Amino acid sequence: MAFVSTIRLSRIYGSSYQTNLSWICTSHAQASSEENGKPYDISTYQFPYTLEERSLILSIINNATEEMLARLKVSKSMRKKLLKDRHQTGSYMDLSQLLNVDGMGIKSVEQLCSFILKDMGETEKETDPNDSSFVYKKRLVKPRLQQHVLKNIKTLVSLDVTVGFLSWTKLDNKSAVLDVNCEEILTASSRLDLPKLYEKVVNISKRIPVADAYVWEEKANYGHLQGATLGIIIASLQLAQIRGMLTALLEPCHGRGAEKRLFYLRDALVSKLFRLKVGSERISGINLADQLVKGHQLLEWLPALDISKEAQTKFITCERTKRRHMATSLFIGLAFSQVLILQNKNALKILSR
Template identity: 30%
Template sequence: MNTMQNVLRSHQILHICKSCAQNVFYRKCIGQIRHFSGLYQPRYNNEEQNKILQVLNESSAEELSRFDIGKGRINSLQQFRRKRGQFCTLDAVLEVDGLGVKVLEKLCDSILNHIYGSEMEGSVDKSQVQKQLKSSKNQRSQMLTPTLQLNQKIVVQSAVGIHIGVTAVTWAHIDCSGKLLHWDLHSLELGPKKLHLTSLFDVVQNICERFPEGDLFIMEDNICSVQSHQKLPASLSINLQTSQLTAMFVALLNNSPLSLKESQSEYQHRVFFLRSRLPARLFGILVGAERVSAQTVVLDILSEAQKNSTTEPARRNLTTSRYSPINVNQDLIESYLKRTSVEKENLCWALLLTITFMDLIIHQNPRSLKTITGRK
């Protein structure tokens, strides 16, 4: 009897040991996934997780290269997505070869930084995160007037850059994917005689009717000192007229039908001013305090756009350019090339203005920001 009890007891002990071993093995194998779920579910709410998954599921290799992830891991992500389908949870991303917890953490933060324009560093304490967020917000507020609110930024699909020249008003309409949708001008046939404000208002109203429908309208904050033009009456007259045109554009565009659909308590600006000379600085056409012609730079942009239209996204070189490439319809390119030199120059500044806004404010392109801030 004692012998039988000992045998039964031995079997019980062996069964318990096997169960413990299996449990340890199970926890060891899925340790990363459990660690990720336990740490990140509270960190990323449902809305943020859905946005991250949408980016991972819908982005091309070119679009993923904007985030904090290497080319090899981008290829692994796309191969996994082709074989296994879309990612349903963040835990599923850990099944991709080469993507551990820390790599995925950096990638998720980079995606949210791209969407929200805020920096998230999981390895620093709360005070450091708040300091970085405040610094990032201050940097953007210095670039743009008024400040673009977060709830408005995340729904932006496209922006229209407006350049007010001496002889023409030009505009460029670009969406968040980098596609140039519209690029045109309206000649300012004002003549040598100064127009009355009512006549000038009619001109501005006609131009506004030609503008494409964008979520935001961007202008450059070219504030000129009156004292600097006291000895040049002609320049003073031009700048006064430009200021009048600008004020009328702000009034009309901020009170357009799209803005009026919002309730009075939720009114938001639609016209924003990019800091003076930022486009010229980003594209390297600022000599001292003076801008040089933008036509050479724009020809390079259009040439690159034509090249990218026939190149697979995965083979495009995005690491050397200080700005994000754009997609341009051949009709727009041909229309631009037929313009006079003065018209081309005005069109150039509208295009560069819009690209600068999308890169610095919407996309927060690290290469563009580094060019502007001079940080290494």
């Protein structure tokens, strides 16, 4: 049976596309059987996933490498077709767009979605979602925040620190995004000795907004350096130097009194809340961040983002490389704010599984 398909995409303001499928069959009006003799009418078929599941599935597909797709049981030939179509199409905005990939039918799309959801499935034992102490028991944040410190946090700055870039997001205690930014530290051609690197970090740190608390992800595991190339070892050393400098600069400069103002989140907290892992690999989630910044509520536990117009414009207009780092700092800030400050029960429930 032969089909001719046309997909008309009309851009809606901000990002999304509305997909209209017109399927013409040379002999029947309804698509052929896909599974166990069950007929599917492709022009009206709805994929059986929630809004959050659709968003998470699309985020994975839009960021997946060929190796990730292989772990998701996608055949070699289909991986090449999918990656080629994604390159030509850009980011997929709806699951139905996958049907335009040669050889991809409803059954194969649903099979891929099932593997993705299964791969992201929770394996940890459930604890009481109303008790936030498990966040500390699992060492998802350190040091432990005293209640009087939490109550006094009016503003928060979350940071993403890499060798190349330092990005930050400033939020208030209601999770409203007040500012975002990303600064370049080192480039591939940079040749900075330690004093010059320190001077560069000091200058950048002066532009980090003053806040009641600062938070970044803890990345103290250096097991990956065993057998690593010299370049990777040098980059890891530079990153450790940069983070050490920032720790020394942020704590006394912006801290108040003797209370700790710099906190560390395990990457497991952010990865779990925003579903940023495929197998053992962490994805950037930039497409998810783009949608959140534009006001779309894509995660059931997270209310629509309250973001200043200036911060929204800075994020949207920033070039993609910097925006990827800004997305990470945004996720860190939202995770800290929702879990520790607001104690969002739906977020705590996700973490407790």
